[in-house]
Amino acid sequence: MLDTPKPKGDRYYGRTAEIYNRKRIKQKWWHIEHEEMRQLLEKLPRDLSVVDIPFGTGRFVPLYHDRGYSISGLEISGHMIEAARNDLGSQFDGCDVKIGSSIDIPFADQTFDLIVSTRFLSNIITYADACTSLAEFSRVTRRYGIIQLGHNVQTTAKPGPDQTMDTIMSREDVDKLLAEFGFRAIERRLVLEGPAEGGEMHHILCEKS
Ligand SMILES: C[S@@+](CC[C@H](N)C(=O)[O-])C[C@H]1O[C@@H](n2cnc3c(N)ncnc32)[C@H](O)[C@@H]1O
Numbered sequence: 286m287l288d289t290p291k292p293k294g295d296r297y298y299g300r301t302a303e304i305y306n307r308k309r310i311k312q313k314w315w316h317i318e319h320e321e322m323r324q325l326l327e328k329l330p331r332d333l334s335v336v337d338i339p340f341g342t343g344r345f346v347p348l349y350h351d352r353g354y355s356i357s358g359l360e361i362s363g364h365m366i367e368a369a370r371n372d373l374g375s376q377f378d379g380c381d382v383k384i385g386s387s388i389d390i391p392f393a394d395q396t397f398d399l400i401v402s403t404r405f406l407s408n409i410i411t412y413a414d415a416c417t418s419l420a421e422f423s424r425v426t427r428r429y430g431i432i433q434l435g436h437n438v439q440t441t442a443k444p445g446p447d448q449t450m451d452t453i454m455s456r457e458d459v460d461k462l463l464a465e466f467g468f469r470a471i472e473r474r475l476v477l478e479g480p481a482e483g484g485e486m487h488h489i490l491c492e493k494s
Contacts, residue, residue, distance in 0.1 A: 287442045287444075287453050289444060289448045289449045289450070289451035289453060290408060290449055290451060291449070292408070292409060292410050292411050292414075292449050293408060293409050294361070294409045294410050297341075297361075297362040297364065297365050298362055298364045299364060302362060302364035302365045302367070302368045303364070303368060305341065305342050305365065305368055306342050306344070306368070306372055309344075314476055314477040314486075317476050317477070318403060318404075318433075318476045318488065319344070319345075319348075321474035321475075321476055321488050322345055322348060322401075322403075322431065322488060323348050324474070325431055325472070325474060325488060325490050326348055326349075326352055326431075327352075328472075328490065329352075329399065329429055331352050331353045331354075332352070332353040332354065333352070333354050333355075333397075333398035333399050333428075333429075334354065334355045334357070334396070334397045334398050334399070335349055335354045335355070335356055335357065335397060335398065335399045335400075335401060336357040336358060336359065336392065336396070336397040336399070336400050336401070336425060336426070337349075337356070337357070337358045337359075337400075337401045337402070338358065338359045338360075338387050338390070338400065338401075338402050338405070338418075338422065339358075339359065339360045339361065339365070339387065339402070339405050339409070340358030340359060340360040340365070340366065340369060340382050341360060341365050341369070341404070342365060342368045342369045342372050342373075343358065343369035343372070343373050343376075343377065343380065343382070345401060345403075346369075346373055346376050346377070346380060347373075347376060350376060354399075355379075356379070356380040356381070357380070357381040357382065357383075357392070357396075357397065358380060358381070358382040358383070359382070359383050359384075359385050359386075359387065359390060359391070359392075360382060360383075360384060360385075361384065361385065361386050361387075362384075363384050366382050366384065369382070387402075387405070387410070387414070387417075387418035387421060387422075388410075388414050388417040388418055388421065389421070390421040390422075390424070390425050392425045393425070394424050394425065395424075395425065395426070395427045396425050396426075397425055397426050397427065398426070398427055398428045398429060399426065399428065399429045399430065399431070400422045400425065400426040400429075400430045400431075400432070401430075401431045401432075402418075402422065402430075402431075402432050402433060403431075403433040403488070404433060405418075405433065406418060406419070406432065406433070406434055406450060407433070407434055407435045407449060407450045407451055407452065407486065408449050408450075408451060409449075410449070411446060411447050411448060411449060412444035412445065412446055412447075412448055412449065412450050413446035413447065415450055416462075416466075419432075419462070419463070419465075419466040419468070420466055422466070422468075423466045423467045423468065423493070426493060427493060428492070428493055429490070429491065429492060429493065430468050430489075430490075430491040430493070431488055431489070431490050431491070432463070432468065432488075432489050432491060433476070433486060433487065433488050433489070434450070434459050434463075434486070434487065434489055435450065435451060435452030435454075435459075435484055435485060435486045435487070436452060436454055436455055436456040436458075436459045436484075436485060436487070437452050437453055437454065437455060437481070437483045437484055437485075438456070438483045438485060439482065439483030440453070440455070440483060441453070441454055441455035441457075441458055442454065443458070451481060451484070452481050452483070452484030452485060452486065453481075453484075456473075459489075463489070463491060464494070467493055467494055468491035468492075468493065468494070469491055469492050469493075469494045470489050470490070470491050471490050471491060471492055472489070472490040473487040473488070473489050473490075474487060474488045474490075475487055476488055
């Protein structure tokens with residue numbers, strides 16, 4: 286079995302939450318992710334309801350406002366939600382952000398038009414939890430997903446249930462996985478190459494099938 290980095294889901298508290306944006310803003314791919322997200326959202330209708338999981342610091346909230354969306358989020362760390370409130374100021378007002386886990390989403394079936402999930406399924410939680418989260422994403426969403434996942438352009442491997450997915454699966458296997466949970470991948474935007482050899486991260490625009 287290929288090694289993958291350990292899940293990082295329990296780190297986002299205290300000072301890590303406080304300085305999350307300040308650190309990330311120095312990363313080139315943070316800005317690429319933003320621009321690719323902006324372009325993908327422009328392909329979708331205006332005035333959708335979106336849920337962003339994990340909400341983190343609410344980095345895409347200004348883009349959602351530009352599209353006239355009603356905005357919800359789910360995030361396991363109250364400290365990250367606090368950081369979002371501080372960073373976003375009045376843009377946070379009206380966002381319905383709950384504390385909770387992606388493996389048991391506290392929203393009713395088919396509540397949202399769109400689920401957005403970035404920097405999460407590949408590295409923050411295990412493959413087993415990523416699969417449960419995808420099932421939950423699908424349950425609460427009616428129409429679209431923009432889901433960030435990695436794939437490998439050279440090899441393919443299946444992660445063990447306690448491993449992270451990282452970028453070890455092939456693109457075809459990632460598409461099959463999404464399809465198992467009712468998400469048909471219709472467009473990919475490259476946001477990061479590496480760090481593993483042949484690894485790439487993409488925002489994947491999906492339609493519910
Ligand atoms: C790398 S950050 C990504 C945040 C945001 N989506 C972004 O792109 O900046 C990972 C986030 O996942 C949250 N998290 C970890 N496990 C979670 C879970 N099971 N359900 C919801 N949020 C979780 C962490 O608290 C952290 O805020």
